Amino acid sequence: MRFPRGTARWIGFVLLMVMVAGLAIPPSMGDGMDADSGLGEPEEASVVRIEVPDREAMNGLLRDGVDLAEYLQETSGGIQLDAVVTPSELEELAARPEVEVIETLFTRKDWEERLEERKETVVREQRVSVMAVDQVTILRAEWFQNDTGTFLSLEAKTDAGIRPDVALTAQWNAGEGTTIDAGGTATMQRFVDAGQYLYHRMLVPVENVPTRVKVSSNEGGEVTGSVSQWLGGKKPNPENPHYVKDFISHYMTPTEIDQRLEAVVAEFPEIAEIVELPNQTEGYRRKSQVIVGSRAESAVVVTSKVWGHEGGNDWAIEVKDPGKPNQELSMDVAKRRITVELATDASGVPVTTAAQLVEALNRDAGDVIKAHLYRGNPGAGVVQPQGLTQLDNHLNAPDSVSREPFTVKAVRIGKHRDGSRLGVLAYSQEHAREWVTPLVSVETIERLLRNYAHDKETRRLVDNLDIFIIPTVNPDGAHYSFYDYNMQRKNMRNDCDEGSADPGYRNRWGIDINRNYAEGSLFDGYTGGSSNCLSDVYSGRSELSEHESRNVIELANQNPNITFAMNIHSYGGYFMWSPGAYKANGRETLPRPTLGEEAFFWGSSERILSAIQEHRGTVIQPGRTGPVADVLYSAAGNSADHLWYQNDIFAWNFEVGADRWNPEMKRWEPVGFQPAFEEGHAEAMEFSNGLIEMMRVALDFNKDKKPPRSHVTPKPGRYKKSVEVQFQVNEPATIFYTTDGSRPTFDSPRYQSSGVREGGETLTFNRTTELKWFAVDAAGNIERNYNPNGKKHNYRRATFTIR
Structure with missing residues (x-):
């Protein structure tokens, strides 16, 4: 059936309003786990x-699986x-003598405020969708x-301009008698002031004076008009006359993304395509559960065999006192209801224990549910x-969020998407609660x-580049973070055995995607992951056990x-690279980059961080720039280490959300995983700057064909005693x-560094030594075009004679 034009959008609006209704703040999950409540x-x-x-005390917290945010501050x-x-x-942390609790930073109230803020924006934007x-x-x-x-x-202005995804494109002719697009095409910049959309605008250089212009919207609207002459006007900047940005207005769920x-x-099929990653996630879904009983020793956990949305939520259970003496335990399973009548003694008092009820449920209702005892209790208590x-x-979540396995998508951007150009990968939201990070990716796209x-x-x-961007690696966990539990870090897969599989633990299930990779992992003995399925840094049962982590690696x-x-995380304002993990005993890190590789990381980082600073002046501090293991803590099994050591990819980690200085309190204050959108928006804008600068770094790297030059100090020659030698490169x-x-x-x-965050080592020669060497830059250019696998001797050499 074909609907009249606009009908589909009206239907979409109705569905979206249903979705918006689902943005209401979830009911409280409760304040505790008192057995009687x-x-x-x-x-x-x-x-x-x-x-x-x-750091020894910090590593103790990591070993115990404490969920630490990506934030560390050295103090006196x-x-x-x-x-x-x-x-x-x-309470357990406060009881540890080495831990001092300073203050509470973010609570449920902050989450509720973010959701309400998001809801209001979505409602405003969707009102225009009825057209x-x-x-x-x-x-x-005008031209001048x-x-x-x-x-x-x-x-130009669109009446749908409140939505940042509504874009206006201008075309203009090259004078009378030419086609409307003969002069050029450009996207217009959305102009917003004090939070209000005013219009779109642009200022571009032209070769010929245009007489006609056409403005088209990606929502279908268009208009054509004449161009008049303007005698004055501000002198433009010919270097960068027109660059459009700012395409986000609220935090977005994976479904919206x-x-x-x-x-x-x-809109751009000639330069972009969707790449569906090969491993679907488990999906935003769970089995339905209920706990029979209010005390641990007599409680029974009942779990549906099917997913909740596929019928598990339709089942109910009732436990009755038959009110008669000497009754046997009996059960009726019919019409999606399980009715249990407890056994009684000679005086008519129920005597069925939890263990007996579990056995009976699995025997008589095992086709539809599975029962187990509560958290390892022996089940001796009477039900x-x-x-x-x-x-x-x-x-x-509302019905607009699918409960089926999610296909994770990457956007591939490039004029030549055939592998013939150098590739760049950006990916975000490995950790579900980091709502700003996918905005960086979407804005950049x-x-x-x-x-x-x-x-x-x-x-x-x-x-000249082949660009891959995955806005949300962990969609299931992200949906759960928006609609159910804002501090969800992991995916949603319940990997726990029966002792930890009751609904009271539902906010602690899942695998930490950024601890599940196959380099420097928990399984290799590195610090920073956990084997406890309830820990927020749980690494899973094996390396790359999760669909989400395999997607990243298989794409690479x-x-x-x-x-x-670039792996985009939050918060803390860090910029980091490998090594990202160490073994706490002796602080044995993964192999460090060479001195030259380290210098390339540092030099590139300065460019990227300068681009971040351009937006609003945010400075990523030098003390928060460097290898993860040096400036933060050990993160066993993280993705950047896997890409660097196994795929030879220059891999960085953003931690967006640098501390903001409070001039009244005269202190730095954290922004959190889900700051007010004004702050989250600014973080997305500045780190999108940085991500695009990383692409410029990649392009310059790819075009670098010039070999490096090196020399030694001091100069070679005769010395009366031992000599200390260092290399210098350009x-x-x-x-x-x-x-x-x-x-x-x-x-x-x-040639290595002399220590962590130090310069080159010193080679000490106590006797006459002939030093032979060659230098290789990050792009693979070899000094003097020397071939180490050949037979020529065009390497560098220097002789130090000791007499």
Whole structure:
């Protein structure tokens, strides 16, 4: 059936309003786990600031699986950390002599405020969706000339402009008698002031004076008008006359992001495509559960055999006192109801134990449910009657959020998407609660696509790179974070055995995706992951056990042209690279990059961090820049280490959300995982700057064909006593050398740093030594075009004679 134009959008609006209704703040999950008040209610979590005396104490917290945010601050008293803890976990932390609890930073109230803020924005934006097409109006269209050239100034407005995903594209002719697109095409910049949409605008240089202009919206509206001459006007900047940005207005769920990606890619099929990653997630779904009983020793956990949305939520259980003496335990299973009549003694008192009830349920109702005892209790307690109680999967998202396995999508951007260009990978939201991170990815996708037609720098990137961006690696956990439990870090898969599989633990299930990779992992003996399925840094049962982590690695494996990667996390304002993990005993890190590789990481980082600073002045501090293991803590099994050590990819980690200075309190304050959107928006804008600068770094790397140059200090010659020698290079480069007279190769010793965050080591020669070496820069260029696998001797050499 074909609907009249606009009907589909009206239906979509109705569905979206149903979804918006589902944005209401979820009901409270309860405040504790008192046996008499209900065993199935999980505790709420808060973010608290704690202090420990040293890194040994911090590593103890990591070994115990404490959920630490990506935040660390050295103080005169020790190390301050932010921990995500429930009241009972906080009580345990406070009881540890090495831990001082300083303050509570974020609570459920903050989550509720973010959700309400998001709901209001979504409602406002969806009101405009009832239109068949939007109405576009040209406000001003003028050309002018000055001493630098001829320019077109255009202002236009759409009545759907409140939505940042509504884009206006301008086309203009090249004078009378030419087609409307003969002069050029450009995306217009959305102009917002004090939170209110005013209009779209642009200022672009033109070769010929246009007489007609056409403005089209991606929502279907369009208008054509004439261009008049403007005698004055502000002198434009010919270097960058027009660059559009700011395409986000609220925090977005994975479902919204998915729809956004499909829509924007459909507009630019010549330079973008959707890549469906091979491993579907388990899905935003759970089995339905209920706890029979209110005390641990007599409680029974009942779990449906099918998913809650597939019928598990339809089942209920009732436990009755038959009111007669000497009755046997009996059960009726019919019409999605399980009715249990307890056994009684000679005086008519119920005597069925929890263990007996579990056995009977699994025997007589085992086709539809599975029963087990509560948290390892022996089940000796007597079960008490309980009224009809519905099984529930405890999921609160609206029906617009699918319960089926989720297909994770990457956007691939490039004029040549065939592997012939150097590849760049960006991926975000491995951790579900980090709501800002996918906004960085979405904003970057929009900038690359919408600036391509008119911005030379964007064209340079898109024409010469193969760009992959995954906005949300962990969609199931992210949906759960929005609708059920905002501090969800992991995915949603319940990997626990029966002792930890009751609904009171439902906010603690899942696998930490960024502890599940196959390099420097918990399974290799590294610190920072946990084998406890309830820990927020639970690494899973094996490396790469999760669909989400395999998606990232398989994308990299299937596209060996990927040479640069950025993993986007929050919060704390860090910029980091490998090694990201160490073994706490002796602090044995993964192999460190060579001195040249380290120098390349540092040099590139300065460029990227400068681009971040341009937006609002945010400075990622030097003390929060460097290898993860040096500036934060050990993160066993993280993705960047896997990409660096196994795929030879220059892999970085953003931690968006740098502390903000409070001038009244005169202190730095954290922003959290879900700051007010004004702050989250600013973080997305500045780190999108940084992500695009990383692409420029990649392009410059790919075009680097110039070999490095190196020398030694002091100069070679005769010395009366031992001499201390160091290498110097004109760019970041790795040096391979020999001192035994042999020809240097890639198997020769590498020139190393003298220590963590220090310069090059010193080679001490106590006797006459002939030093032979060559330098290799990060792009693979070898000094003097020397071939280490060949037979020529065009390496560098220096002789130090000791007499």
